[in-house]
Amino acid sequence: MSLIDLTFLQGFTKGDNAKMKKYISMFLDIAPKSITDMEAMNQEKRYDELKVVAHSLKPQVSYMGIKHLETNIKEIELFAGSKTNTEQLAEKIAYFKTECTKACEELSSAASKL
Amino acid sequence: MANSLKVYVVEDDTMQGEMVKDHLTGKGYTVKLFNTGExxxxxxxxxxxxxxxxxxxxxxxxxxxxxxxxxxxxxxxKNDNVEVIMYSGQDSIDVAVNTMRYGAFDYIVKGETAFSRLDFIIGKIRKQWEIVANEKHYRKMNTWLIALIAAMVGAIIVGVITGGITLGS
Known part of the structure; x- marks a missing residue:
């Protein structure tokens, strides 16, 4: 089953493949760096910064149609922002990393077909 | 103002900024993107x-x-005439109320529905401008009308005094 759903992006760009590629490529640039940042911030207990990174990723995950990660990234933002359940953050970030990496592979493949 | 509307966007998130800019440019507005408030x-x-x-x-x-x-x-x-639409990933009433308190016209939560909401709010702003412009126009018309009636009454009074106008029995 596909981890991405490009329905929103297709509608937003009105089927303009160049624009779709542009946004996908932006996400492919941003996501790995953001994941590395989140891991480091969590390890160093820089929760306020972690919240900001998760906050920025949240709408982007939605635009790329990675539906099953929307709740996960919201929880990372919420836990880091409220500094509660912080013991769960490592696991949540690890899950996000695994799933987002797979989704990025799909996005990359989808973009190459455009 | 048609679609010659000038819209500035301030967004430090490259992808989000680009999407808002592309969306508004597609609507025919003149858009300028800034990645800092400064x-x-x-x-x-x-x-x-x-x-x-x-x-x-x-x-x-x-x-x-x-x-x-x-x-x-x-x-x-600097300029109270600029209508400001705040937007954020935070779906929080407190944040929304806070921005309105400082003069924002409305507040949008980032996400898939943000773009249609943005269109709706810009439409609302334009309607408000139209109402204000109409009000100004009617107020001006009112002033002219009052001046015209005053001039007519004055002319009648002068006419009566000078005998140019004779009042009926």
């Missing part, structure tokens, strides 16, 4: 938009950057 404030010294779309959290890239709410206050101080 950049916008500098621009406001020489030019001003009709509408400003302003991100609430402007320090995700540069931690020392001014926050959206501070930029909002500064923009309103």
């Amino acid at each position: 950049g916008l404030l500098k621009e406001l010294d020489t030019d001003s938009p009709d509408i400003l779309v302003l991100d609430y959290n402007l320090n995700s890239v540069d931690k020392s950057a001014m926050e959206g709410i501070d930029i909002l206050k500064r923009v309103k101080d």
